[in-house]
Amino acid sequence: MTASLGTPPGTTVVDVAVIGAGVVGSAIARLLSGHELDIALLDARDDVGDGTSKANTAILHTGFDASPGTLESRLVAEGYHLLKDYADRTGIPYEPTGALLVAWDDEQLGALPELQRKAERNGYHATEIVGPGEVYAQVPALGPGALGGLTVPGESIICTWTTTLALATDAVRRGTRLLRGHRVESVTVDGDHTVLHTSAGDVRARWVVNAAGLGGDVIDGHFGHDRFHLHPRRGELFVYDKQARPLVDRIVLPVPSKLGKGVLISPTIYGNVMLGPTAEDMTDRHDTATTESGYAFLLDKGRRIMPSLLREEVTATYAGLRAASDVSDYTIEVDAVQRYAVAGGIRSTGLTSSMAVAEYLVDLLGKAGLSLHPRDELPEPPHMPNIGEARPRPYADAERIARDPAYGTVVCFCERVTRGEIRDALSSIIPPHDLDGLRRRTRAMNGRCQGFYCGATVTGMLRDAPRRGEGQQR
Amino acid sequence: MSTPRTRLTPEVAIVGGGPAGLRAASELAQSVSGDVLVLEREHEAGGIPRHCAHTGFGIRDLHRVLNGPDYARRLVRATEAAGAVIRTDAMVTGWTGDGGLEVTTPAGLAQVHAKAIVLATGARERPRTARMIPGDRPDGVYTTGMLQNLVHLHHREAGTRAVIVGSELVSWSAVLTLRHAGCRTVLMTSEHRRPEAYAAFTVPGRLGLRVPVRTRTRVARVIGKGRVEAVEIEHLDSGSRDVVECDTVVFTGDWIPDNELVRAAGLPLDGGTCGPVVDSELRTARPGLFAAGNVVHPVDTADVAALDGVQVATSVLEHFAGRAGESGGVRIVADEPLRWVSPMVHTPGGRGPTRGRLLAWADTYRPFPRVTVRQAGEVIARRRVPWPAAPGRVFRIPGELLDAARPDGGELRISLG
Numbered sequence: 001m002t003a004s005l006g007t008p009p010g011t012t013v014v015d016v017a018v019i020g021a022g023v024v025g026s027a028i029a030r031l032l033s034g035h036e037l038d039i040a041l042l043d044a045r046d047d048v049g050d051g052t053s054k055a056n057t058a059i060l061h062t063g064f065d066a067s068p069g070t071l072e073s074r075l076v077a078e079g080y081h082l083l084k085d086y087a088d089r090t091g092i093p094y095e096p097t098g099a100l101l102v103a104w105d106d107e108q109l110g111a112l113p114e115l116q117r118k119a120e121r122n123g124y125h126a127t128e129i130v131g132p133g134e135v136y137a138q139v140p141a142l143g144p145g146a147l148g149g150l151t152v153p154g155e156s157i158i159c160t161w162t163t164t165l166a167l168a169t170d171a172v173r174r175g176t177r178l179l180r181g182h183r184v185e186s187v188t189v190d191g192d193h194t195v196l197h198t199s200a201g202d203v204r205a206r207w208v209v210n211a212a213g214l215g216g217d218v219i220d221g222h223f224g225h226d227r228f229h230l231h232p233r234r235g236e237l238f239v240y241d242k243q244a245r246p247l248v249d250r251i252v253l254p255v256p257s258k259l260g261k262g263v264l265i266s267p268t269i270y271g272n273v274m275l276g277p278t279a280e281d282m283t284d285r286h287d288t289a290t291t292e293s294g295y296a297f298l299l300d301k302g303r304r305i306m307p308s309l310l311r312e313e314v315t316a317t318y319a320g321l322r323a324a325s326d327v328s329d330y331t332i333e334v335d336a337v338q339r340y341a342v343a344g345g346i347r348s349t350g351l352t353s354s355m356a357v358a359e360y361l362v363d364l365l366g367k368a369g370l371s372l373h374p375r376d377e378l379p380e381p382p383h384m385p386n387i388g389e390a391r392p393r394p395y396a397d398a399e400r401i402a403r404d405p406a407y408g409t410v411v412c413f414c415e416r417v418t419r420g421e422i423r424d425a426l427s428s429i430i431p432p433h434d435l436d437g438l439r440r441r442t443r444a445m446n447g448r449c450q451g452f453y454c455g456a457t458v459t460g461m462l463r464d465a466p467r468r469g470e471g472q473q474r
Numbered sequence: 475m476s477t478p479r480t481r482l483t484p485e486v487a488i489v490g491g492g493p494a495g496l497r498a499a500s501e502l503a504q505s506v507s508g509d510v511l512v513l514e515r516e517h518e519a520g521g522i523p524r525h526c527a528h529t530g531f532g533i534r535d536l537h538r539v540l541n542g543p544d545y546a547r548r549l550v551r552a553t554e555a556a557g558a559v560i561r562t563d564a565m566v567t568g569w570t571g572d573g574g575l576e577v578t579t580p581a582g583l584a585q586v587h588a589k590a591i592v593l594a595t596g597a598r599e600r601p602r603t604a605r606m607i608p609g610d611r612p613d614g615v616y617t618t619g620m621l622q623n624l625v626h627l628h629h630r631e632a633g634t635r636a637v638i639v640g641s642e643l644v645s646w647s648a649v650l651t652l653r654h655a656g657c658r659t660v661l662m663t664s665e666h667r668r669p670e671a672y673a674a675f676t677v678p679g680r681l682g683l684r685v686p687v688r689t690r691t692r693v694a695r696v697i698g699k700g701r702v703e704a705v706e707i708e709h710l711d712s713g714s715r716d717v718v719e720c721d722t723v724v725f726t727g728d729w730i731p732d733n734e735l736v737r738a739a740g741l742p743l744d745g746g747t748c749g750p751v752v753d754s755e756l757r758t759a760r761p762g763l764f765a766a767g768n769v770v771h772p773v774d775t776a777d778v779a780a781l782d783g784v785q786v787a788t789s790v791l792e793h794f795a796g797r798a799g800e801s802g803g804v805r806i807v808a809d810e811p812l813r814w815v816s817p818m819v820h821t822p823g824g825r826g827p828t829r830g831r832l833l834a835w836a837d838t839y840r841p842f843p844r845v846t847v848r849q850a851g852e853v854i855a856r857r858r859v860p861w862p863a864a865p866g867r868v869f870r871i872p873g874e875l876l877d878a879a880r881p882d883g884g885e886l887r888i889s890l891g
C-alpha cells in the first residue's frame with residue numbers, strides 16, 4: 001500500500017492525489033488515508049497551510065448566519081462539531097469565548113430578529129437578543145452608541161495554524177505522502193490514471209482531488225470544466241498587543257451586510273486582540289500586501305467599535321485572500337468518468353467546515369467508485385503542541401521543565417516560546433522549511449518586539465536544523 | 475503531585491541585567507546584608523550593550539570610553555565582585571498574588587519574594603508592524619536590535635543596500651553595523667526637518683560615513699515578495715512619492731519601554747514614555763517597587779541608565795531604613811514640544827533626579843531652547859540652556875529649575891519657550 005515510499009512519485013501511481021495542502025486538502029487527505037489507499041498530498045508551496053488557511057480570523061463558526069439550505073450552511077454546522085471534537089483529541093488550541101453581535105443603528109437593531117430566525121433555520125438555537133445594558137455589561141469597552149445585540153454563545157476562537165498542521169500530520173502518520181513544493185502546472189490523462197505535471201516532476205494518480213483553494217478554478221479548467229470562477233477577496237487585519245486582551249473576552253461581531261461579515265474585534269487564541277478584516281475584491285491571486293486604505297478603513301471602524309483598543313500597540317498586521325466564487329455556494333462535485341473531485345469556492349468559512357467538506361467529498365468519491373476499505377489499525381491522532389493561551393504552556397509547566405530543562409529556557413520573550421518547543425517543531429513530522437513556518441508552529445517572533453531580542457537566536461536555530469527530505473516523515 | 479516552585483527570598487530582586495539593573499545590584503550588594511538577586515532572561519547579562527560592537531559606552535559612569543561588549547562585561551564583573559547574584563536564562567513572567575515575581579528558568583519555576591524590587595527591563599524599538607507601515611511582508615526588515623544581534627552576536631550577513639528609517643543616534647549605530655556586515659546604507663529617512671541626532675553632524679563626519687539623509691520623509695510602503703526589493707518613500711510636505719530600491723530596511727529608534735510587568739502590576743503608565751510613573755527617587759506608586767534605566771526614559775545612553783542604578787540603590791536603602799516617605803510628590807507634565815519628562819513626579823526636598831537632570835524628549839528641533847516651568851499657571855522658572863533640544867535624543871533639563879516648586883501647588887508643566 002505505502003510500500004512505494006521513497007520511490008520517485010513520477011514512476012508509481014498513487015490511488016488518490018490531493019492538490020492543495022490547506023485546511024481543506026489536509027482534512028481530505030487525512031480522511032482518505034484512513035482507508036486502504038495510497039494518498040499523495042501536493043502543495044505548490046513550501047509548507048502546509050501556507051495559503052488562505054494561515055491568514056483568516058480563526059473563528060470556529062456555528063454557522064448561525066449562513067444562508068439556510070445551502071451546502072455551506074450544512075457543512076459549517078457539521079464541521080463545527082467535527083473540528084471541536086478533533087481539537088479535543090489532538091490538542092488544537094481553541095477557546096469557547098462566545099460572540100456578541102452588536103447593532104449600532106436602528107436598521108441594524110431591526111435586523112436582529114431576522115438574524116435570530118436565520119440562526120434557527122440553520123439549526124442553531126442558542127442565540128439571544130439583548131438590550132444595550134446587557135451589551136455593555138458583556139463588553140464594557142465598547143464605544144458609545146450600541147443599541148442592542150444578539151448573543152451567539154457557541155462561536156469560538158481556534159488556532160488555524162495548528163488545525164491544518166494537525167490534519168496534515170495525521171494524514172502523514174496514516175501514510176499520506178506529503179509533497180511540498182509541487183505546483184501542478186498541467187494535467188494529462190494516461191490510460192487509467194491522470195498525470196499531474198508539477199514544478200517538481202510528474203505525479204501519477206488514479207483519482208485526483210482538487211482542493212487548491214484560490215487555484216481551484218484553474219485546476220478545474222485543466223480537467224476541462226468551467227463551472228465556477230474565483231477571485232481573491234482580500235481581508236486585512238490588525239493584531240493588537242496582548243495588553244489589550246482585558247478589553248475584550250469574546251468575539252464582537254457586526255451585523256452582517258450584503259458585503260460580507262464585516263469588521264469584528266476578537267480575542268485571539270494567542271492572547272492578543274484582532275481587528276478586521278476588510279473585504280476588497282482583487283484580481284491578483286498572490287497580493288497579500290496590506291494597504292494604506294485598508295489600515296485607514298480598519299482604524300475608522302475600530303475607533304467606533306472600541307476606541308480604547310486603538311490606544312494599544314499593534315503587534316502584527318496581515319492580509320488573507322478569500323476564494324470568492326461566482327457560484328453562491330461551495331462547489332463540491334465528483335466526476336466519476338474522470339475520476340476527479342473538486343472542493344471549490346470554500347471561501348470565508350472553510351476553516352470551520354474543512355472536516356465536514358472532507359466527509360462529504362469522500363462519501364461522493366465512494367459513490368463514484370473509489371473503493372473505501374477502512375484500515376484496521378490507524379495511528380492515534382497526533383498530539384499537537386499547545387501554542388494557545390487557554391491552557392498552560394510549557395514555560396509555565398513546572399513538571400515539564402523538571403523533565404526537560406529546555407522547556408524552561410525562554411527564547412522568544414514576548415511570546416514566551418521555549419527552546420524545547422522550537423527544537424520539537426524543527427524535528428516534527430512536518431518540520432518547517434522557513435521562518436514563517438517556524439513562527440506558525442511555535443509563535444516565536446510573533447510578539448510585540450518582532451525579533452528585536454530573539455530574532456537572531458530563532459533564525460539561528462532554524463538555520464542549524466538539519467533539513468530532512470520529504471517522504472521520510474513517518 | 476505538582477512540582478513545587480522554588481521560593482527565593484532575597485533582600486532585593488532586580489528584574490533586568492542591563493546597565494541599570496547591574497549597577498543597582500553592585501551598589502546594593504555592598505550595603506545590604508541579605509542577597510541581591512538579578513534576574514536576566516537572556517543567556518548572558520549586560521543588556522543592549524552586549525551587541526553594540528562600537529565604541530561610546532561608559533563615559534559618564536566609568537569615565538572612559540569602551541565598546542558595548544567590553545562595557546557590558548565590565549559591569550557584569552563588577553556586579554559579581556560586589557557579591558550580587560546574577561541569574562541568567564531567568565525570565566520574569568508575571569506577579570504572584572502577593573506581589574512576588576513569577577520566574578521561569580531551566581532549573582524550574584521560581585517565585586521570588588523580596589523586600590524591594592527594581593524593574594530595569596529597558597526599552598526596545600518599535601518594529602515595522604507597530605509603526606503600521608503597510609505593504610508586502612518580505613524578509614530583510616529589521617530593527618537595529620535584531621540587526622545587531624544577527625551581525626555581532628551571530629555573525630550573520632545583512633543585505634547589500636539598506637534603507638534606514640530614522641536618523642536618531644541609534645540609527646548611526648545601525649549604519650556602523652551594516653558597514654561592518656558589508657551592507658551599504660543607500661538612504662536614511664527622517665520625518666524631521668533635520669536629522670534628529672545633532673551628533674549626526676559630528677559622528678558620521680568623524681567616522682567618514684557618507685550617508686544620504688532625506689528629511690521630512692517617511693516610508694509609506696514596503697515592497698518585495700521573498701526579500702525586500704524596495705520601499706516607497708513619501709515626502710511629508712509635498713506628498714510626492716518615489717521608490718527606492720534596497721534589500722534591507724532597518725527601523726530604528728521610536729522606543730517603547732518593556733512595560734509588561736508595570737502594567738501587570740496594575741501601575742499607571744506615563745502617557746509620554748509608556749513606562750511606569752516614577753518620582754525623582756525612582757519609586758513607583760507601589761511602596762518597595764522601583765524602576766530604573768530606559769524603562770523610565772526611552773531612551774538615554776547606557777551610562778545614564780547605570781547612574782540611575784546608583785540613584786535607585788540609594789532609594790532602596792532609604793526604603794529599608796524606613797526613611798523613605800511615601801512617593802507623593804508633585805506630578806510633572808510635559809507640554810509641547812516635549813513628549814515626555816522623566817521622572818514624572820517631583821519630590822520636594824528630595825534628592826533630585828539622577829545626575830541632577832530631568833530627562834525629556836522633544837518633538838521639534840530648538841537650537842537654544844528656553845525651558846519654562848509653570849505651576850498653577852505661573853512661571854516658576856525659566857532658563858535658556860546652551861544645548862539644543864533635538865528629536866531622537868534625550869534633552870537634559872537642570873533639576874534645580876524645580877527648586878521653586880510648591881509641594882501643594884499642583885502639577886508642574888514643563889515646556890520650551
Ligand SMILES: Cc1cc2nc3c(=O)[nH]c(=O)nc-3n(C[C@H](O)[C@H](O)[C@H](O)COP(=O)(O)OP(=O)(O)OC[C@H]3O[C@@H](n4cnc5c(N)ncnc54)[C@H](O)[C@@H]3O)c2cc1C
Nearest residue numbers: 020022024044051052053056057059184213215235350352
Ligand atoms: C480574511 C479571512 C477571514 C476568514 N475567517 C474565517 C473564519 O473566521 N472561520 C473560518 O472557518 N474560515 C475563515 N476564512 C476562510 C478560510 O480561511 C478558508 O475557507 C480556508 O482556509 C480555505 O482552505 P483551503 O484549503 O480551501 O484553501 P488554502 O488554504 O488556500 O489551500 C489551498 C492550497 O492549494 C495550493 N495550491 C493552489 N494551486 C495549486 C497548484 N496549482 N498546485 C499545487 N498546489 C496548489 C495552495 O498553495 C494552497 O496551499 C477566512 C478567510 C479570510 C481570507
Ligand SMILES: Cc1cc2nc3c(=O)[nH]c(=O)nc-3n(C[C@H](O)[C@H](O)[C@H](O)COP(=O)(O)OP(=O)(O)OC[C@H]3O[C@@H](n4cnc5c(N)ncnc54)[C@H](O)[C@@H]3O)c2cc1C
Nearest residue numbers: 490492493494515521522530566595596767768775776779
Ligand atoms: C543600537 C543601539 C546603540 C546604542 N549605542 C549606545 C552608545 O553608543 N552609547 C551608550 O551609552 N548607549 C548606547 N545605547 C543605549 C544603551 O544600550 C541603553 O541606554 C542601555 O542599554 C539601557 O540600559 P537598561 O539597563 O535600562 O536596559 P537594557 O540594556 O535594555 O537592559 C534591560 C535588560 O532587562 C532584561 N529583561 C527585560 N525584561 C525582563 C524580564 N521580564 N525578565 C528578565 N529580564 C528581563 C533584558 O533582557 C535586558 O537584558 C545604544 C542602544 C542601541 C539599541
